[in-house]
Amino acid sequence: MTGRDERVAELLRQHGRTFAQQAGIRxxxxxxxxxxxxxxxxxxxxxxxxxxxxxxxxxxxxxxxxxxxxxxxxxxxxxxxxxxxxxxxxxxxxxxxxxxxxxxxxxxxxxxxxxxxxxxxxxxxxxxxxxxxxxxxxxxxxxxxxxxxxxxxxxxAPYVDDRAAQGARLLKLPSSPKGLAGLVPAADLPRLTAVCVRATLDDDVR
CATH class of the missing domain: 1.10.340.30 (Hypothetical protein; domain 2)
Structure with a gap:
């Protein structure tokens, strides 16, 4: 596992709850x-x-x-x-x-x-x-x-809107849909885009 892989895994562990999950939606x-x-x-x-x-x-x-x-x-x-x-x-x-x-x-x-x-x-x-x-x-x-x-x-998929792309850049991750999707299994892409959006809102995520 590369350093970036480890960082993505840690971001998902700490902040990888989708907004749907936050609202109690399965x-x-x-x-x-x-x-x-x-x-x-x-x-x-x-x-x-x-x-x-x-x-x-x-x-x-x-x-x-x-x-x-x-x-x-x-x-x-x-x-x-x-x-x-x-x-x-x-x-x-x-x-x-x-x-x-x-x-x-x-x-x-x-x-x-x-x-x-x-x-x-x-x-x-x-x-x-x-x-x-x-x-x-x-x-x-x-x-x-x-x-x-x-x-x-x-x-x-892969869907990465402007807000998620902005967050990806703040986290020094690829900001293109293909690039960001390449970091995680397909099922985790909604979680990773949620992390990226949170990075635009929360200094702690960054």
């Missing part, structure tokens, strides 16, 4: 965890601490809003209250509206199943574009979703 290619990841991407898209976004995502799940149908059937106030319990208060009212509208869009276009969105997208670029049709998901949110989902939607 990611799989099934409708509920995929939707919960999309909700997390909406929450992380705001200018708010990632820990607060993850806590809010957990509270929405605890409230039972784990599918587009359950999110759409919830009242606006129920969504606001769940976000508040996660201390996601600065953007809670606007986000509660976006989550309801986004759930309705997914029900109408994809019968509430993000796998249908994936199947309809013929490329990663098209996947990013379709994700951005969801209220609250812009380029940042689409990148977050793709970065995290590449472990289960392997056709998306």
């Amino acid at each position: 990611l799989a290619d099934t409708p509920s965890p995929l939707y919960r990841l999309l909700v997390l991407a909406v929450l992380l898209s705001a200018r708010i601490d990632a820990g607060i976004a993850a806590a809010a995502a957990r509270e929405l799940s605890r409230a039972g809003f784990r599918t587009p149908r359950r999110m759409a059937d919830a009242t606006w106030q129920q969504r606001v209250d769940a976000l508040g319990r996660g201390h996601y208060r600065r953007y809670d009212e606007r986000t509660a509206t976006m989550l309801g509208d986004g759930a309705q869009l997914l029900l109408e276009r994809y019968r509430g199943d993000l796998r249908r969105l994936h199947d309809d997208a013929g490329s990663v670029a098209e996947l990013e574009k379709r994700l951005q049709d969801v209220p609250g998901i812009g380029p940042t949110g689409a990148a977050i979703f793709c970065r995290e989902v590449q472990g289960v939607w392997t056709d998306v």
Whole structure:
């Protein structure tokens, strides 16, 4: 094992929790965890601490809003209250509206199943574009979703967005998708990109 291999292994050991894992999401290619990841991407898209976004995502799940149908059937106030319990208060009212509208869009276009969105997208670029049709998901949110989902939607990999590439450079690692992917088994690439993103946010990671 080279020195760089040892450093990557140590980074993964100390900081290699994906944002989905931080939010209590056991990611799989099934409708509920995929939707919960999309909700997390909406929450992380705001200018708010990632820990607060993850806590809010957990509270929405605890409230039972784990599918587009359950999110759409919830009242606006129920969504606001769940976000508040996660201390996601600065953007809670606007986000509660976006989550309801986004759930309705997914029900109408994809019968509430993000796998249908994936199947309809013929490329990663098209996947990013379709994700951005969801209220609250812009380029940042689409990148977050793709970065995290590449472990289960392997056709998306290797996915390294600008933020992850910036972190890779700070860590003196290759910043290209192929270069970063070459450092770890495919299953660990979402963890490594999460480390890189955290490097842009936290001096301790660097």
